[in-house]
Amino acid sequence: MKFLTNQQVSELLATEDAIASMREAFAHAAEGAHQGRVRTSAANGVMLSMMGAVIPSAGIAGAKVYTTIKGQFKFVIQLFSSETGAPLCTLEGDAMTGLRTAAATAVACDALARKDAATLAVIGTGVQARSHIPALLQVRPFKEVLIAGLSGREALAEEVTRTLGVPARVVSIDEAAAAADVLVTVTRSATPLFDGKLLRPGTFVAAVGASKANVRELDDTAIGRAAALFVEW
Structure with missing residues (x-):
């Protein structure tokens, strides 16, 4: 199983790659299963949140887990094979979150x-x-x-x-x-x-x-x- 840091994600993934990936993900979204965001808050103000999805055409199941502490977010993404169930990669998710969110907006902007x-x-x-x-x-x-x-x-x-x-x-x-x-x-x-x-x-x-x-x-x-x-x- 691989582990990728925020710096590695930024070096390996360009904005245009993220947009192309989001186009593909939206095109196949109806074939997949999606988990709504779940938030859990503790008495000390720490929040733990998670969202996930399975995209069979990509062979991937994954979840993003993150903390919210004093208004600051820290993200981790875990990917699994949807064929064998084996864990494939863990990524620091801060850089990926910025790329993914902006790419989704770009796909919408291009269409609308x-x-x-x-x-x-x-x-x-x-x-x-x-x-x-x-x-x-x-x-x-x-x-x-x-x-x-x-x-x-x-x-x-x-x-x-x-x-x-x-x-x-x-x-x-x-x-x-x-x-x-x-x-x-x-x-x-x-x-x-x-x-x-x-x-x-x-x-x-x-x-x-x-x-x-x-x-x-x-x-x-x-x-x-x-x-x-x-x-x-």
């Missing part, structure tokens, strides 16, 4: 966003923001990237411009929502980030950050204006 989308706006400046921008540039030739968030905005805009060759600039959250052709929210906000009236018709919105019932990034207006809603579960 306008082909002429020119402006990408990202609300949030953490790990997922850094994963999403290069992934989305794989599926649309954006002319500019707008960065909004609470901290680290200037550093992220400079990094995007320098490493990805696409002009990036810092804007307010409202400006990001109003100017975007594709808008990605990757925050832990407990309340809506902006007034849904700001969104232009035809904008593709990927609300990624909220994964619990007591948090949300979009308001009722944004949801009500949607031409269609697609949920990854």
Whole structure:
């Protein structure tokens, strides 16, 4: 059985590889079996969570297990053979989680966003923001990237411009929502980030950050204006 670290995953797996893998996984999802996320919380505030799936066409069964301590996540992924049941690989899952989540958004963006989308706006400046921008540039030739968030905005805009060759600039959250052709929210906000009236018709919105019932990034207006809603579960 192999063991791969976060660094090895980053070195071995490129963004385009992750997107191709997610396309294949979604295409065969109906053939597989999926386990909903299970969360267990202790009295000291430590949370242990797990989700899993079996994809027969890939010959893989796997589960991701992770802790949440003081708002920080640490992930491990375990893969098994769906033919023999033998354990195949254990991976540190932090780098993989960033790649996988962004790749899923990129597949959705490619299927649903306008082909002429020119402006990408990202609300949030953490790990997922850094994963999403290069992934989305794989599926649309954006002319500019707008960065909004609470901290680290200037550093992220400079990094995007320098490493990805696409002009990036810092804007307010409202400006990001109003100017975007594709808008990605990757925050832990407990309340809506902006007034849904700001969104232009035809904008593709990927609300990624909220994964619990007591948090949300979009308001009722944004949801009500949607031409269609697609949920990854």
